[in-house]
Structure formats: structure tokens, C-alpha cells
Amino acid sequence: MEIKDGPGEDLVKEIESLKSKCEKAQAELKATKEELEVQAWGLNKTNEAIKVLYKELENKNRELKKLDDMKNEFINTVSHELRTPLTTIREVIAQFLEGILGETTSEQKEFLRICLEDVDRLKRLIDDLLDTSKLESGKFSLVMEWVDIAGLAKGVIDSFSPRARVRNLEIKKDLPGIKLMAYADRDTIVRVFTNLIANAFKFTDTGHIEISVADKPEYIECFVSDTGKGISEEDLPKVFTKFQQFGRREDVKEKGTGLGLSIVKNIIDLHKGKIWVESKLNTGTKFTFILPKSSQG
Amino acid sequence: MAKKILIVDDEVNITKVLASRLNASGYDSAVAYDGQEALDKVEAEKPDLIILDLMLPKIEGYRVCRLLKFDKKYQHIPIIIFTARAQPYEKTMAESVGADAYITKPFEPDILLKKIDELLYPKHEG
Numbered sequence: 210m211e212i213k214d215g216p217g218e219d220l221v222k223e224i225e226s227l228k229s230k231c232e233k234a235q236a237e238l239k240a241t242k243e244e245l246e247v248q249a250w251g252l253n254k255t256n257e258a259i260k261v262l263y264k265e266l267e268n269k270n271r272e273l274k275k276l277d278d279m280k281n282e283f284i285n286t287v288s289h290e291l292r293t294p295l296t297t298i299r300e301v302i303a304q305f306l307e308g309i310l311g312e313t314t315s316e317q318k319e320f321l322r323i324c325l326e327d328v329d330r331l332k333r334l335i336d337d338l339l340d341t342s343k344l345e346s347g348k349f350s351l352v353m354e355w356v357d358i359a360g361l362a363k364g365v366i367d368s369f370s371p372r373a374r375v376r377n378l379e380i381k382k383d384l385p386g387i388k389l390m391a392y393a394d395r396d397t398i399v400r401v402f403t404n405l406i407a408n409a410f411k412f413t414d415t416g417h418i419e420i421s422v423a424d425k426p427e428y429i430e431c432f433v434s435d436t437g438k439g440i441s442e443e444d445l446p447k448v449f450t451k452f453q454q455f456g457r458r459e460d461v462k463e464k465g466t467g468l469g470l471s472i473v474k475n476i477i478d479l480h481k482g483k484i485w486v487e488s489k490l491n492t493g494t495k496f497t498f499i500l501p502k503s504s505q506g
Numbered sequence: 507m508a509k510k511i512l513i514v515d516d517e518v519n520i521t522k523v524l525a526s527r528l529n530a531s532g533y534d535s536a537v538a539y540d541g542q543e544a545l546d547k548v549e550a551e552k553p554d555l556i557i558l559d560l561m562l563p564k565i566e567g568y569r570v571c572r573l574l575k576f577d578k579k580y581q582h583i584p585i586i587i588f589t590a591r592a593q594p595y596e597k598t599m600a601e602s603v604g605a606d607a608y609i610t611k612p613f614e615p616d617i618l619l620k621k622i623d624e625l626l627y628p629k630h631e632g
Contacts (some may be wrong), residue, residue, distance in 0.1 A: 304527060
């Protein structure tokens with residue numbers, strides 16, 4: 210084999226160059242490693258900071274929950290304290306009107322009736338507040354039993370007939386002639402009908418209010434509809450939200466709390482039912498709800 | 507002779523209004539403002555029925571009820587627990603101490619009067 214002069218030199222040069230490249234690369238690697246270490250340290254710190262923040266957030270959350278509980282507890286207590294004297298006042302007025310406490314002139318009776326109306330209004334507001342706070346704190350316990358929904362609806366409707374006469378509104382009822390049983394909490398379902406019908410009265414000047422209870426295979430379907438002023442399309446999604454009051458009018462005698470429909474929705478939800486609303490401005494509103502016959506089913 | 511009802515409540519206003527309602531419905535009434543007085547009045551007045559509040563000074567309502575219901579002399583007197591405490595377990599408590607009825611405040615005269623009537627004039631069964 211022919212050995213040329215110099216190939217050894219080339220080799221050495223190449224090795225030298227490789228070596229220096231290698232050293233450079235090593236230095237770069239070291240620098241990168243150090244940089245990574247710095248970054249890792251930074252990340253670690255950030256991680257710790259996040260943990261601290263998370264803890265803080267958890268604490269804040271717990272505090273908020275506690276405050277909310279305290280608020281509900283407070284409303285509960287206050288409502289109870291308000292109710293007791295109110296019922297005494299109501300009973301005294303009632304006894305005057307019934308003549309138990311002596312004779313009163315017809316003019317005095319007239320004013321006593323005004324007292325009674327306003328006491329009842331105040332009582333409704335307190336009841337709404339109490340119910341809302343109970344529903345929100347999860348302390349609302351239903352007393353479930355087999356209830357004849359048709360009979361119950363009829364009772365509520367009848368209690369509204371004096372009001373219908375005064376307001377010159379017609380109440381149409383479409384009830385089955387037979388009992389329609391559902392496993393439900395009687396008092397709260399009375400509340401649902403009462404709130405929906407009272408609401409219909411509030412927004413209807415002429416025409417009629419219709420209440421229907423119908424039997425379906427799995428559930429009972431009820432609706433309360435009116436020929437009132439209706440709810441605009443943009444307001445419709447908000448009807449079941451607390452403290453929402455649409456189209457409040459100065460001439461409406463019975464001002465509400467804006468809690469009535471939110472309570473209705475909560476009660477229906479607790480019964481595992483559904484409620485929805487359809488409405489057209491200046492034409493009328495229809496609230497429909499369905500109740501499972503047996504909520505376990 | 508008119509039946510006598512003992513009202514036990516520490517709220518004077520409630521006892522007055524309640525007594526007036528009961529008198530108008532044809533009952534006699536007596537009043538006690540705490541648990542000890544209630545026991546004394548039961549002995550002195552021999553009421554036909556007792557309306558009993560729970561939150562009472564001296565001896566609380568449940569204890570009054572239990573004491574009366576465990577006493578052979580008085581256990582026949584119907585007791586209506588009449589309270590602002592509306593928690594479901596309270597009703598069970600009332601039953602466990604032998605109360606005959608449990609009615610929550612606020613006061614609705616119709617409900618109370620109906621219950622009194624049921625307890626004083628029970629319909630014969632069978």
C-alpha cells in the first residue's frame with residue numbers, strides 16, 4: 210500500500226477540530242443544563258406559589274360558603290321573629306272584624322280590612338323570603354305523600370274565585386272528574402299553583418285565566434295560562450331567576466318580591482319535575498309543568 | 507259546663523289573643539306563663555285540654571308534656587304542642603313524649619280550633 214506523506218497530519222487536524230467541537234458542545238450543554246436548572250427552580254417556585262394561592266382560594270371559598278350559610282340562617286331567624294308578632298296582629302284584626310272584641314262600625318270595618326290586606330301582604334313577603342333561604346340552604350325537606358293533584362288544584366282555584374269576581378276575570382278550569390294521584394309534598398304543590406295563579410292575576414286586565422290538570426302515562430301535566438300582557442322574548446329566559454320583575458306597573462296593587470317564580474321552579478325541581486314558559490307580548494303567558502307520579506320511578 | 511283549656515305560653519300577647527278566640531268559641535280558658543306554673547295550674551284548674559308551647563322558662567315544654575303524660579292523674583288530658591319550631595324531627599319528639607297533636611305557629615285559628623274539637627269530642631270508632 211502506498212503511504213502518502215501527510216495523511217497523519219490531516220487526521221490529527223480533524224481530531225483536533227472534532228475535539229474542540231466536542232468541548233464547545235460540552236460547554237453549551239453545561240450552559241443549557243444550568244439554564245434548565247434555573248428554569249426548573251423557577252418552575253418549582255411557581256408551583257409552590259400556586260399551591261399557596263390554591264390554599265388561599267380554598268380558604269376564601271370556605272369563608273364564602275360560611276358567610277352564605279350565615280346569611281341564610283339570619284334570614285331564617287329574622288323571618289321567624291317577624292312572623293310571630295305579625296300573626297298576633299292578624300288575629301286581633303280578625304277578631305275585631307268577626308265582632309269577638311265588640312261591635313265596630315262599617316267604616317271601622319273598612320279600615321280593619323285594609324289592615325288585614327296589608328298584614329297578609331307582609332306575611333306573603335316573609336313567607337317568600339323564608340322559603341327562598343330554606344331552598345338555597347338545602348334545608349327544605351319535603352313531606353312526601355300520595356296527593357290528589359286535581360283536587361288540590363281545585364281547592365286553590367276556588368280560593369281565587371272572589372278575586373276573579375272583583376277583577377272581572379273569568380277562571381276557566383280543565384280538571385279531570387277523577388282523582389289524579391302523585392307522590393308529592395302537598396303544601397309546596399299548593400304553593401306552586403298559588404304562585405302561578407297569583408302571577409297570572411297580576412298581569413291580566415281582561416280576558417281569562419285558565420288552569421288545566423291532565424293525566425299522562427308517566428306524569429301529571431298542569432298549566433296556568435292567561436290573556437295578560439305577556440313577557441318579551443329577551444325577558445323570557447330570566448323569568449325563573451330570583452328578584453327578576455318584568456313590567457312592574459305602578460297600578461298593580463299587589464307588589465311581589467320577585468321570588469315567587471324562582472320558588473316555583475325550585476319546588477318543581479325538588480319533585481324531579483319540569484317547568485317551562487311560553488309567552489307572547491300583549492297576548493298572554495302560559496306556564497306548564499309536569500310532575501312525575503312517583504319520583505322514584 | 508264549658509270545657510276548660512289551659513294555655514301555656516310565655517308570650518303574653520299570644521295568650522291574650524288565644525284566650526279571647528277560645529272564649530268566643532265557647533271555651534273557658536286559663537293561662538300559665540312557664541313550665542312550673544303549667545304543672546301547678548293543671549292541678550288547680552283541672553283543664554280538659556292543654557295548649558303547650560315548647561320554649562318555656564323554668565321547665566321546658568317537652569318536659570312538662572312528659573311529666574303530665576307519665577302521671578296517671580293527668581295522662582288523659584289531651585295536649586297540643588303549639589310551637590314556632592317547625593323542624594320535622596320536632597314532631598317526632600312531640601310524639602315520643604306523648605303529645606296528642608303538634609301544631610306550628612304562626613297561629614291559624616281554624617286549624618287550632620278544629621284540632622281542639624277533634625280531641626275533646628272524639629268520634630266513636632268502629
